Amino acid sequence: MSLAHVFREHPERRYIMFGGKGGLGKTTFSAATAYWLAKQGKRVLVFSVDPQASLSDIFQRDIFGKGAVEIMPNLYVQEIDADEHIRAYQDEIRQKIRDMYGFDKIPQEIEDYIQAASAEPAMEESAIFDQVVDIIVEGGYDYYIYDLVPLGHALYYLSMSSVYDQWIDKITKLREEMREYEQMAARIKREEELPEDQILAELQDIRYRISTSSSILTDREKTAFFFVLVP
Amino acid sequence: MSEQEKQSFFSKVRHVVTDFIYGMASHEMARQALKTRGSMEHLFILITMGDLLGVPILPPYYSLRLLPYVVPQVSTWKRRMLREKDLTDALA
Numbered sequence: 001m002s003l004a005h006v007f008r009e010h011p012e013r014r015y016i017m018f019g020g021k022g023g024l025g026k027t028t029f030s031a032a033t034a035y036w037l038a039k040q041g042k043r044v045l046v047f048s049v050d051p052q053a054s055l056s057d058i059f060q061r062d063i064f065g066k067g068a069v070e071i072m073p074n075l076y077v078q079e080i081d082a083d084e085h086i087r088a089y090q091d092e093i094r095q096k097i098r099d100m101y102g103f104d105k106i107p108q109e110i111e112d113y114i115q116a117a118s119a120e121p122a123m124e125e126s127a128i129f130d131q132v133v134d135i136i137v138e139g140g141y142d143y144y145i146y147d148l149v150p151l152g153h154a155l156y157y158l159s160m161s162s163v164y165d166q167w168i169d170k171i172t173k174l175r176e177e178m179r180e181y182e183q184m185a186a187r188i189k190r191e192e193e194l195p196e197d198q199i200l201a202e203l204q205d206i207r208y209r210i211s212t213s214s215s216i217l218t219d220r221e222k223t224a225f226f227f228v229l230v231p
Numbered sequence: 232m233s234e235q236e237k238q239s240f241f242s243k244v245r246h247v248v249t250d251f252i253y254g255m256a257s258h259e260m261a262r263q264a265l266k267t268r269g270s271m272e273h274l275f276i277l278i279t280m281g282d283l284l285g286v287p288i289l290p291p292y293y294s295l296r297l298l299p300y301v302v303p304q305v306s307t308w309k310r311r312m313l314r315e316k317d318l319t320d321a322l323a
């Protein structure tokens with residue numbers, strides 16, 4: 001099999017995606033590649049967002065929603081449980097609101113908003129997106145293998161990545177501009193220290209993470225994309 | 232009042248007047264800057280929390296991340312936004 005050849009020839013391609021129609025062997029190839037690389041002494045993470053937990057099947061371990069699990073030396077497998085992640089994330093947001101304002105209970109209007117935002121299909125999509133961003137930005141592995149779900153998903157993921165990238169960039173710039181007006185007013189009124197804009201800080205963090213991961217995944221030097229086809 | 236005293240008196244007055252006008256102008260500038268900042272706040276919340284009005288713009292995952300910081304604005308904002316007529320101008 002000449003995949004080995006590809007990895008030997010291009011050691012800088014550390015991000016690998018397997019795409020193709022359903023049932024053609026993406027998960028099988030992902031697992032085999034991960035196993036081979038781990039045997040070569042590379043630290044490998046193979047991950048998926050497939051709710052069918054097919055990596056759990058192939059490695060015969062229940063790893064769904066359990067973070068990165070070490071299967072054998074150098075081989076880590078992670079199956080993201082998007083629903084569970086969204087639930088935990090909502091709770092985190094609620095807790096933050098309670099702490100920030102000393103509420104016992106989340107105001108109805110805010111709770112409605114949390115529910116409505118979470119009910120949108122775009123919620124799952126953006127949550128999964130962020131999980132992948134998280135994995136890429138955190139680092140710590142020599143190779144990352146993304147076992148994709150159906151066809152289109154890979155390209156879809158990449159195009160989503162550039163759309164998110166541009167959106168966050170625009171919104172962050174708007175916020176930065178707002179900050180400039182605020183600073184201008186403070187200077188004229190000779191006010192001392194302006195308190196930090198926490199929203200701006202969050203946006204800059206989001207922008208940094210998204211642009212880091214999207215620049216990696218759209219870089220052909222770093223990311224290899226394989227289509228699994230029927231022979 | 233001697234010529235000398237007159238001079239210094241007028242120069243003082245000029246100083247005070249200049250300061251006063253300068254003060255007014257900078258007050259006006261600061262007010263303008265804050266006003267601009269305020270209408271941008273409007274636009275900002277629309278873009279980030281847009282789905283309050285049924286127009287999702289920022290991916291919801293990130294919009295929730297900003298939610299805690301805009302809790303106080305959200306309820307008043309919703310009411311104000313619904314009667315804001317220059318919204319489309321702001322977005323253009």
Ligand SMILES: Nc1ncnc2c1ncn2[C@@H]1O[C@H](COP(=O)(O)OP(=O)(O)OP(=O)(O)O)[C@@H](O)[C@H]1O
Pocket residue numbers: 020021022023024025026027028029050054148149150
């Ligand atoms: N090279 C191969 N030769 C024979 N059978 C194979 C081969 N690769 C995979 N299979 C079999 O095909 C089936 C589907 O494989 P796999 O789960 O890897 O596909 P997939 O592309 O990940 O599917 P899905 O789109 O559902 O995620 C499995 O039963 C697997 O054992």
Ligand SMILES: [Mg+2]
Pocket residue numbers: 026027028050054147148149
């Ligand atoms: Mg699969």
